[in-house]
Amino acid sequence: MKTPILFGLALILSTFIHAQKKNAAFNIQIKKTTETITIDGKGDEETWKYAQPANDFFMVLPMDDRKATQPSEVKMAYDDRQLYLLATFYKTPGNTYVVESLRRDFSFGGNDNFLLFMDPFNNQTTGFTFGANAYGAQWDGTMFNGGSVDLNWDSKWVSEVQVYEDKWVVEMAIPFKSIRYEKGVDKWGINFSRLDLSTNEKSSWTPISRQFPTSSLAFSGTLDWDNPPPNQGLNYSLIPYVLGTVGNSTIEDVTYKDELKVGGDVKLGLSSSLNLDLTLNPDFSQVDVDRQVANLTRFELFFPERRQFFLENADLFSSFGYETIRPFFSRRIGLGVPIIAGARVSGNLNKNLRLGLMDMQTDKVDETGLPSQNFAVLSLQQKVFSRSNIGLMFVNKESLDYNALTDEQKTEYTRFNRNLGLEYNLASSDNKYTGKLFMLKSFGPDDSHNGIAQGANLTYSSRQWNWRVQQEYVSDNFVSEVGFVPRNNYINFNGSIGYLFLPASDKVVSHGPKFFGQYYFDPNLQSTDYVSVLGYEVNFLDRSSLSLDVFNEYVQLLAPFDPTNTDQEELATGTRHHWNGAYLQYQSKPKSLFTYQLVSRLGRYFSGGYRTNINAQLGYRFQPYVSLAATLSYNNLDLPSPWYTTDFWLVGSEADITFTNKLFWSTLFQYNEQSKNFSLNSRFQWRYAPASDLFLVYNSSEQLSPLEGKVWSLTLKLTYWFNR
Known part of the structure; x- marks a missing residue:
């Protein structure tokens, strides 16, 4: 070894x-204020007149060798309870704003937005991120591994946005009790990121090479406090819930019982940087459902x-x-x-x-x-x-x-x-x-x-x-x-290598070849399967992209396997299969009201057969209140006896209506012909107070022939976040 x-x-x-x-040379001073700051997106308090600005941002994309063309300015302050931020983003008059919806934790690449990255321990590995898009949708998450972001985390804070012809302004208040930091430390890592889709420009307060995301904490500057942030004191939150559910099932051996349920969570700050979470009789009925996928692999899928x-x-x-x-x-x-x-x-x-x-x-x-x-x-x-x-x-x-x-x-x-x-x-x-x-x-x-x-x-x-x-x-x-x-x-060796050309072009940002190889062996180093992929990718200035890959694949089955994954005949253990094929992928520019991604796979398949796969993701938005999306996946398997021709569709359709940045309604339909299932999830959410919600959720799953039946449920759930 x-x-x-x-x-x-x-x-x-x-x-x-x-x-x-x-x-390390990029510093911004933050000072304590005694003024009452109203979070309204106007920034008319005296505090903001004297706060040190972070401005003169650097361009990251499409090119990282110059200053940003769209001016940005960020100021910060604090008091005994909260951290405050005021950011102003100027734009070229006449350029339109691009916003997908008012949904929380929006897609970064599809919105004009601002993001704050904080590293309270100044260790360049962990932290928190907060942000907003140009119409006021919020973004928050935890950071790990030096710049990875988990948007599933949700915290209690407030923000407001004001939009003008030549600029948009966001104002935030983040309670110290909502984040974790080390007591007595007066230097934090910090950075600010902006995406302006009207000019396809991503910028950062500190210079960052274009191959890295702006969330990379290795490139953060320093937030210098006039005094260490205040001690959080006793910090606890109670998050109780109550829900009622009704439903029914006509599927054999599956029963559904109506219920009334009470439970909740407790968050207790053991220190300013260490937290205790308790949960009793938890319920997750309001959580987003998994997106179904067509599975033609031999192994379990990850969700x-x-x-x-x-x-x-x-x-x-x-x-x-x-x-x-x-x-x-x-x-x-x-x-x-x-x-x-x-x-x-x-x-x-x-x-x-x-x-x-x-x-x-x-x-x-x-x-x-x-x-x-x-x-x-x-x-x-x-x-x-x-x-x-x-x-x-x-x-x-x-x-x-x-x-x-x-x-x-x-x-x-x-x-x-x-x-x-x-x-x-x-x-x-x-x-x-x-x-x-x-x-x-x-x-x-x-x-x-x-x-x-x-x-x-x-x-x-x-x-x-x-x-x-x-x-x-x-x-x-x-x-x-x-x-x-x-x-x-098994023993596995894999690797990849790629090179990007950076042309002086007004249409193409970068292009270049890439190679990926993955090779599996048994413990005796006998080859069991491999795939080699050679491709070429082109990235355009409007943030669209095109790639073409050709691949060579080999599989020696280690267990019986139905190549259609539809409970048909299985190929025997030990049989060997070898094929070639190609992938073609195109991603449209995100600032269009109509967006799409197309992926096609053509080539041979198991047992000398052929597989044709076409995937499409389509989206249209009535900015900023309605976002419509559809996912289409078609597989055609042309195999010898006993399978012959097998084809199946996977269709998903989603409507996301954001009446305000606190009132949402989303509905997801999914039809999976491979698993003979049709499902519907419809969820209404009212964030009536920070981090406190009312949910009304309808779920339905229908099994199609030959195993027919349906199970449905309707859940009303109320949560409230008490904290001190």
Whole structure:
């Protein structure tokens, strides 16, 4: 196993490159105010006349070698309770504003918007982001891994926007109790980002190379406080809910019971940087439903977590390992099984050490014999060098009253499953090098659950070159019942390389070739499957893009597999299949009222057959109140006997109506011909107070022939956020 050692040496050596913070010279002063600031988007208080401005922004896209053409100015202040921000964004008169909708946590690339990135610990790895689009829709999320953003996090704060012919102004008030920071620290990392789609210009207060997102904390400036931010004092929030649900089911063996339910969450600040979350009898009926996809793979698909309780500091629990080697995946808890209660402690113990501790208790399910189970997770993350860290994770799943189960139930459900992992995450100070090296060990009642998983990677990004090399290994007996590991018993090597030409053109921003290869082997290094992809991509000034890829793929089946995934005949284990094909993709410019993305796949398929796949995502907006979207996916499989020709559609249609930035109604229809299912989700939301909502949600799922039946429900849910 020399490869992991070489990877590890490369990761550690590259850590020492460029040790100083890139934009340390960019500073903005923030001073305390005694004036009452009204959040109205006008900024007419005396405080704003004397606050130091952050202006003279740098262009990031389409080119990063000049100043922005659209002027921007940001000012900040604070008092004993809140952090205030006033930002003014000038534009060329006559240019129209581009806004998709008033929906919270909008799509960054489809809106004229402003984003604030805060790094309260000044560690260039974690933080918070707040923002607004030009018509007042809010954006908030947590930041991790040096610039990744999780928009599922929701906090309590207020903002207002005023729109004029030549500018738009946003004003914010963020309570100190809504964020986490280290007591007594008077320097925070900070940056401001603006996207102006009328000129296709993305800009930043500090200079950032075009290959990096403006959220990259490695390029943040410094927020200098005249005094350290105030002590939060006693900080707690109570978030109770009450709901009523009615419904019915005509599907055989599926029942639906009307219910009245009460529960809620408690948030308690153990310190200004460490938080305790408690949940009792939680309910997630208002959470967005998963988008269905056509599955022609041999493995389980991944769907993201959307439940609020699991989201703050979620990276402490969810980012360990790789996307396909996760020791912890929170969706394994409580989907289809009632959660009785849960507790979680997360945050920073000090500037360099982060802690995540979670315990969840689920109820038993008499119908299936599933016992009551306890899920416990410990995660530690210690910062080392400039922006890297070392992580430790322990995951324990325990079945309670296990000895009371029958022998048949003991065969189906394990008594316990545990995972222990250690990893090193590299992030160089200039963000050009990133990487990871990790080892996982699983423990179970017998040797069939006692295995290992391991991986290493290194990535390099510059203005024109980017490359990545990765290696991973999962033993046959590695088991992660609370994780996401869709494949076992393999060694994998993969990598990519790309180059961008940056022409002096008024239409094309960049173009260039790219290569990706992924190669799987069994533990004896015998090839089992691979794919090699060679492509070319063109990025246009209007933010549209075009790419063409050709691929060469080989699969040796390790288990029987139906190539249509529709419960037809299966190909035998050990059979070998080889094919070629091509992908063509086009993404339209986002500032158009009508937007679309087209992806087509043409080529051979299993058993000498052919597969034709066409995907389209269409959108139209009546700015800013109505956004319509449709997803179309068509697959045609032309195979020999006994499959012959199989084709199926996946159709999704969504209407998103935002009456105001506090009143929303969305409806999603989905028809999946592959799984014979038609579903409808319609959700009305009224944010009648900050972070407090009234939901009315209708869900319907209809099974089509030959398994016919329907289940529907209507839920009314009220939540309120009390805090001090």
